Amino acid sequence: MELLITNAIVYDPINGIDGEKIDIAVKNGKIVETPELRDAKVLDASGLVAMPGGVDIHAHIAGPKVNKGRLLRPEDHLRVVRGRREGLRPIVGYTIPTTFTTGYWYASMGYTTVMEPATPPLETRHTHEELNDIPIIDKACFPVVDSNWFVLEYLKEGDIDGCAAYLSWLLRSVKGYALKLVSPGSEEAWGWGEGLRGIDDPVPYFEITPREIIRGLHRVNKLLRLPSPIHIHCNDLGSPGNYKVTLDTMRCVEDLAEMDRPSLHIVHIQFNAYGGSGWGDLSSGAPELAKYVNSHSHVTADLGQVLFEDTTTMTADGPWQYVLHRLSGNKWVNHDVEAETGGGIVPYEYRRKSYVNAIQWTIGLEFALLVKDPWKLCLTTDHPNGGPFIEYPRIMTWLLSSKAREATLARINKRARRKSLLGSIDREYTLYELAIVTRAAPARILGLEGKGHLGIGADADISLYRLDPYTTDLSKDYKRVREALRWAAYTIKGGEIVAIDGEALNTSFGKTYWVDVKVPERDEERIKRDLNERFERYYSVKLENYPIEEGDLRFSSPLRIRGEGV
Amino acid sequence: METFTGVTCPFCGCLCDDLEVTVEGGKITKVRNGCAYSLTKYLNYNRDRVAAPMIKEKDKQVAVELPAAIERAARILAEANYPVLYGWSSTSGEAINLGIELAEEVGGAIDNTTSVCHGPTTEALQELGLPGCTLGQVKNRADLIIYWGSNPLQSHLRHISRYTIGAEGRWRKSRDDRTLVVVDVRKTYTARVADYFIQVEPNRDYELITALRMALRHEEIEQDRVAGVPVEDIEELADLMMGCEFGALFYGLGLTMSYGKNRNIDAAISLVRDLNRWTKFVMIPMRGHYNVNGANIVFLWLTGYPFAVDFSHGYPIYAPGATSAVDILSRGESDASLIISSDPAANFPRRAMENLFSNPLIVIDPHRTVTSMKADVVIPSALVGIECEGTAYRMDGVPIKLKGVVKPPKGVLSDEEVLRGILTEVRRLKRGG
Numbered sequence: 001m002e003l004l005i006t007n008a009i010v011y012d013p014i015n016g017i018d019g020e021k022i023d024i025a026v027k028n029g030k031i032v033e034t035p036e037l038r039d040a041k042v043l044d045a046s047g048l049v050a051m052p053g054g055v056d057i058h059a060h061i062a063g064p065k066v067n068k069g070r071l072l073r074p075e076d077h078l079r080v081v082r083g084r085r086e087g088l089r090p091i092v093g094y095t096i097p098t099t100f101t102t103g104y105w106y107a108s109m110g111y112t113t114v115m116e117p118a119t120p121p122l123e124t125r126h127t128h129e130e131l132n133d134i135p136i137i138d139k140a141c142f143p144v145v146d147s148n149w150f151v152l153e154y155l156k157e158g159d160i161d162g163c164a165a166y167l168s169w170l171l172r173s174v175k176g177y178a179l180k181l182v183s184p185g186s187e188e189a190w191g192w193g194e195g196l197r198g199i200d201d202p203v204p205y206f207e208i209t210p211r212e213i214i215r216g217l218h219r220v221n222k223l224l225r226l227p228s229p230i231h232i233h234c235n236d237l238g239s240p241g242n243y244k245v246t247l248d249t250m251r252c253v254e255d256l257a258e259m260d261r262p263s264l265h266i267v268h269i270q271f272n273a274y275g276g277s278g279w280g281d282l283s284s285g286a287p288e289l290a291k292y293v294n295s296h297s298h299v300t301a302d303l304g305q306v307l308f309e310d311t312t313t314m315t316a317d318g319p320w321q322y323v324l325h326r327l328s329g330n331k332w333v334n335h336d337v338e339a340e341t342g343g344g345i346v347p348y349e350y351r352r353k354s355y356v357n358a359i360q361w362t363i364g365l366e367f368a369l370l371v372k373d374p375w376k377l378c379l380t381t382d383h384p385n386g387g388p389f390i391e392y393p394r395i396m397t398w399l400l401s402s403k404a405r406e407a408t409l410a411r412i413n414k415r416a417r418r419k420s421l422l423g424s425i426d427r428e429y430t431l432y433e434l435a436i437v438t439r440a441a442p443a444r445i446l447g448l449e450g451k452g453h454l455g456i457g458a459d460a461d462i463s464l465y466r467l468d469p470y471t472t473d474l475s476k477d478y479k480r481v482r483e484a485l486r487w488a489a490y491t492i493k494g495g496e497i498v499a500i501d502g503e504a505l506n507t508s509f510g511k512t513y514w515v516d517v518k519v520p521e522r523d524e525e526r527i528k529r530d531l532n533e534r535f536e537r538y539y540s541v542k543l544e545n546y547p548i549e550e551g552d553l554r555f556s557s558p559l560r561i562r563g564e565g566v
Numbered sequence: 567m568e569t570f571t572g573v574t575c576p577f578c579g580c581l582c583d584d585l586e587v588t589v590e591g592g593k594i595t596k597v598r599n600g601c602a603y604s605l606t607k608y609l610n611y612n613r614d615r616v617a618a619p620m621i622k623e624k625d626k627q628v629a630v631e632l633p634a635a636i637e638r639a640a641r642i643l644a645e646a647n648y649p650v651l652y653g654w655s656s657t658s659g660e661a662i663n664l665g666i667e668l669a670e671e672v673g674g675a676i677d678n679t680t681s682v683c684h685g686p687t688t689e690a691l692q693e694l695g696l697p698g699c700t701l702g703q704v705k706n707r708a709d710l711i712i713y714w715g716s717n718p719l720q721s722h723l724r725h726i727s728r729y730t731i732g733a734e735g736r737w738r739k740s741r742d743d744r745t746l747v748v749v750d751v752r753k754t755y756t757a758r759v760a761d762y763f764i765q766v767e768p769n770r771d772y773e774l775i776t777a778l779r780m781a782l783r784h785e786e787i788e789q790d791r792v793a794g795v796p797v798e799d800i801e802e803l804a805d806l807m808m809g810c811e812f813g814a815l816f817y818g819l820g821l822t823m824s825y826g827k828n829r830n831i832d833a834a835i836s837l838v839r840d841l842n843r844w845t846k847f848v849m850i851p852m853r854g855h856y857n858v859n860g861a862n863i864v865f866l867w868l869t870g871y872p873f874a875v876d877f878s879h880g881y882p883i884y885a886p887g888a889t890s891a892v893d894i895l896s897r898g899e900s901d902a903s904l905i906i907s908s909d910p911a912a913n914f915p916r917r918a919m920e921n922l923f924s925n926p927l928i929v930i931d932p933h934r935t936v937t938s939m940k941a942d943v944v945i946p947s948a949l950v951g952i953e954c955e956g957t958a959y960r961m962d963g964v965p966i967k968l969k970g971v972v973k974p975p976k977g978v979l980s981d982e983e984v985l986r987g988i989l990t991e992v993r994r995l996k997r998g999g
Contacts, residue, residue, distance in 0.1 A: 083879060123963060334695075338700045540700065
């Protein structure tokens with residue numbers, strides 16, 4: 001199918017296009033030169049803004065943890081309900097919507113690529129079953145590897161090549177895309193009901209520290225030439241004063257980093273940007289972290305902004321979820337996964353009149369506004385931890401409009417308002433910068449070359465919004481802007497129109513990305529011997545039943561990579 | 567002769583995946599590593615099979631071609647106002663997935679056997695959550711194992727040897743490294759191998775758990791005995807639980823289906839939650855059918871709810887007690903049923919059965935069942951894990967792919983294929999075909 005989009009005002013940061021009226025030509029699912037079109041359908045996009053399809057680098061949308069969240073919260077499914085329609089399955093849920101709802105809603109917002117950022121390898125077959133049932137969007141998942149026994153043992157022995165070979169096997173076996181670290185080492189400690197605080201607390205029995213794990217996996221990531229850096233949920237998440245641990249984490253790989261290239265992605269940094277010594281004097285560590293990020297090029301981050309919402313928190317960080325359960329008194333699911341990782345789920349409501357919650361809200365926005373280079377930042381809520389993804393447009397307008405921020409600031413806890421410097425920051429994002437943090441930067445950090453831009457050869461994933469930047473005051477008319485960003489006028493995925501005016505049109509399915517990395521043969525042979533020897537001692541399943549076949553993915557899209565030394 | 571390794575057994579919620587099955591001339595001749603149930607299932611899977619699709623004509627089931635049976639089944643569902651689609655716990659996740667789509671399409675209620683086994687676990691979990699883990703975690707770490715209202719030596723035969731006191735784990739090498747406690751109303755087989763056996767009076771589990779929680783909190787229990795158990799024993803058990811490094815509570819229908827039901831599970835979850843203030847403690851329900859957990863899991867990602875989902879309004883409604891199969895049937899509200907991989911006639915209450923049989927009834931099953939003998943349409947299907955592949959979820963949520971080791975009888979399709987046929991036909995009929 002051919003499509004010519006005319007008269008749209010285009011924001012395409014990767015190609016340096018900042019609000020220009022240019023035509024976009026689409027053929028066979030890709031962006032092409034206009035003359036290549038023969039029999040194109042013309043879409044007149046006068047008065048619309050065009051951007052590359054949105055890319056969400058971090059949203060818990062599928063897998064055992066998300067599904068346990070659904071189980072835990074029947075009350076959540078009553079918040080939005082809509083019956084089936086021709087070609088569309090029912091819509092159910094809000095913070096943990098069903099798989100079909102998830103796909104429809106992302107498309108309705110103009111998002112076309114989403115990453116599930118934490119899957120326990122042993123249960124990743126489940127994650128893929130759910131990803132298979134999320135319509136429209138392209139997707140991938142990141143296996144959690146920081147408490148994996150093989151990883152801990154290889155790293156303890158200083159065997160980086162062995163660890164790399166093992167992880168290439170793991171990524172291929174579970175069809176994963178990037179390496180995820182969750183509070184490094186702490187899920188193993190949580191297996192005994194313990195936690196780790198800083199990055200120098202040793203993991204019980206394994207006698208290895210988070211610092212060594214982070215450095216080791218940083219080197220493995222480079223050896224494997226993975227498209228994306230390691231994604232790290234820092235230690236001590238959620239605790240007052242933890243911004244120091246985040247600084248330690250960023251610093252601990254400084255000497256390993258090639259300074260011109262990002263090699264460490266800090267996920268949902270807001271949750272790890274707390275100053276103070278307790279809940280009573282919780283303060284913002286955002287300025288310190290932003291200062292560090294501004295002066296170093298090896299780090300990128302996503303936001304993990306909180307919204308004032310009743311939401312569902314879920315993470316592989318088992319010990320933190322237990323703390324949150326004890327703090328809030330709310331119901332608590334825990335799920336530890338043998339030899340690999342853990343997980344917990346706790347419903348939580350961020351209340352604007354709560355000092356702590358209000359401070360959390362200001363921290364995220366402070367960080368987003370204090371980081372000078374938007375290429376280092378991605379907009380997320382750590383869905384659904386900070387709030388459901390469907391509310392992203394609210395965050396977008398807080399970034400675009402100081403008036404929108406003031407309106408919320410006026411209603412939050414007074415002490416938090418007085419203490420925060422948010423009110424004194426007058427920076428407002430441009431639409432170009434917004435396109436960076438919601439498309440271009442995440443695509444670039446993920447190494448997805450066909451995503452996040454509209455250059456020739458890119459995937460024809462395009463979102464059009466009913467927004468005329470020449471006549472709209474983004475700051476003043478923020479409510480209108482928010483509506484426009486919430487309900488994309490058109491969402492185009494792989495060259496097909498998949499949503500109009502915020503309504504998904506069909507139940508088509510996108511691709512699942514994963515990496516297939518070749519490592520030196522001798523290392524591969526060696527780790528096969530190790531697996532044969534140790535796997536069945538560690539696990540409760542047979543080694544041969546662990547890998548997932550490519551045929552188990554609805555549309556498999558492997559990225560073939562030659563690791564270093566091949 | 568061919569030997570398949572790493573075969574996963576489609577019997578109970580243990581999903582043992584280490585079977586070795588030998589096939590000679592298209593027949594299974596040998597099974598290694600399996601338990602008695604597993605062996606019986608693999609070596610006798612071909613007995614009592616439904617020979618051909620059947621349709622009832624003048625009160626007699628007559629053999630027909632498969633397309634005719636699928637067409638009749640689709641017509642029954644398409645014409646029904648409020649069909650019930652029940653079973654699902656002994657088939658593949660892929661089939662369950664299509665079952666939900668079919669329920670949406672026909673505006674029916676879909677329910678799995680959870681509503682008659684671990685439904686109370688679900689309801690309690692929705693109130694409180696549940697601290698759990700995978701079975702390998704227990705194998706590697708647990709030094710205290712409790713079976714409560716569960717008798718694995720007669721229900722989940724290899725549970726003990728694979729995951730608990732008989733298993734060798736990273737930090738627990740032998741039987742001596744673990745303590746086994748059994749709480750039950752009678753001295754079961756499992757109780758005989760236990761280090762501690764606590765005999766609770768029938769239907770008084772809730773009281774015993776509450777007393778245990780009191781003992782944990784250093785509160786004094788005034789009675790001499792609670793639920794038939796001497797207070798000293800309760801206090802000793804409480805100390806044992808607090809003092810372990812990693813405790814695991816496995817519980818069965820003795821707790822979920824005795825007096826108190828979900829309140830018992832509420833109490834058990836609260837107990838385990840309390841214990842996490844002192845040590846590491848987890849709990850795992852002993853799920854029965856090999857894929858009953860998978861039924862819950864697939865239902866959840868597609869509808870938000872684990873069982874008893876009603877699509878009569880086009881969107882899912884979940885209200886166990888109202889939208890569960892037994893209740894809909896007992897109230898006489900449904901006007902057709904599809905039963906798959908389950909035999910409700912063998913265990914549902916009489917009133918529910920009367921309605922099941924007085925309305926058009928479709929059964930999809932590899933075997934002849936009490937239910938299928940009275941059905942209007944019977945469609946034989948291939949056995950998942952023996953004759954065709956499919957995904958199942960172990961009691962702890964670990965997903966495992968089941969293999970097919972022999973071919974199904976000629977012309978027999980998998981549940982998944984049969985359901986896809988019915989769904990396609992229903993859609994054709996509804997579009998005025």
